[in-house]
Amino acid sequence: MALYLVQHGLSLSKDVDPEKGLSTAGMEAVQRMAQVARGYGISVSRIVHSGKNRARQTADILAAVLSPDHGVMTLADINPLDDVTIFASQVDLAANTMVVGHLPYLERLTSFLILGEQEPVVFKLQNGGILCLDQFENLERPAIKWALMPQVSS
Numbered sequence: 001m002a003l004y005l006v007q008h009g010l011s012l013s014k015d016v017d018p019e020k021g022l023s024t025a026g027m028e029a030v031q032r033m034a035q036v037a038r039g040y041g042i043s044v045s046r047i048v049h050s051g052k053n054r055a056r057q058t059a060d061i062l063a064a065v066l067s068p069d070h071g072v073m074t075l076a077d078i079n080p081l082d083d084v085t086i087f088a089s090q091v092d093l094a095a096n097t098m099v100v101g102h103l104p105y106l107e108r109l110t111s112f113l114i115l116g117e118q119e120p121v122v123f124k125l126q127n128g129g130i131l132c133l134d135q136f137e138n139l140e141r142p143a144i145k146w147a148l149m150p151q152v153s154s
């Protein structure tokens with residue numbers, strides 16, 4: 001069981017789309033990541049997302065492939081500049097929840113869950129990437145179990 005953190009897919013610029021929906025490349029990358037996750041047997045019980053269009057679209061693409069038992073829902077307090085301690089106080093790693101959101105929120109949340117502090121950044125997310133945090137027997141706090149990123153560069 002784990003917590004999966006996903007930065008929304010690459011979005012259109014505000015001048016092209018005031019709602020900043022996903023670009024074609026963003027949709028394709030999220031679809032690819034969802035297929036890879038399914039191929040690895042990733043099981044997600046629910047997907048939550050911020051109310052922003054790009055996060056909702058990303059969550060819907062992931063849900064279409066991963067079929068979460070408890071569906072997809074909008075969650076308050078996970079927008080880019082929201083207080084990570086609100087969500088962190090409710091995290092249940094055993095619930096297999098996937099959170100689709102934004103930077104800097106997701107990177108601050110990752111640091112807070114792992115270190116108990118929001119800084120420094122302990123992992124740099126990518127648009128459409130999936131980061132898995134889990135609890136390990138000999139550790140007090142969660143740790144990064146694995147990551148799937150759409151772009152691997154040297």
